[in-house]
Amino acid sequence: MPGDNASKALIDSLNGLLADYFALYIKTKNFHWHVAGPQFHDLHLLFDTQATELFALTDVVAERVRKNGGLTLTSVGAVGAKSAIADDDRTGVDAMAMVRVLREDNITLVERIRAAKAAAGEAGDNATDGMSDDWTDQAQQRVWFLTQILGG
Incomplete structure (x- = not known):
């Protein structure tokens, strides 16, 4: 039978993942808004599609935290503190x-x-x-698409 420490570790891991989804969503939207150049149209649409996928999972992950008896992130500061995804404020x-x-x-x-x-x-x-497993597949698909844009 799983112990209390395992449940706490899961909640912590899920909150970290939730923070990552929010941080990557914001970064992807930043790039969506600021992309320029010959591939503008395609990248603008791709980044928007990817941001939509990321945002859709925030509620799902947060509800897994709650269903496991934990509390979710409550602020932008909490997202920043828990995320492994670095901010990127650049526009150019x-x-x-x-x-x-x-x-x-x-x-x-x-x-x-x-x-x-x-x-x-x-x-x-x-x-x-x-x-x-589904979350992994979606993230791997984003990696695959981005990798192909870079030439494989």
């Missing part, structure tokens, strides 16, 4: 640099999802364990 970033940054951040997100999956297994949370 080269389009391909944006793609590289988002690719690396989505790779980080995959690692954080895998950590949450492992914590879910330790805590006996089969629902989060199973859902994390």
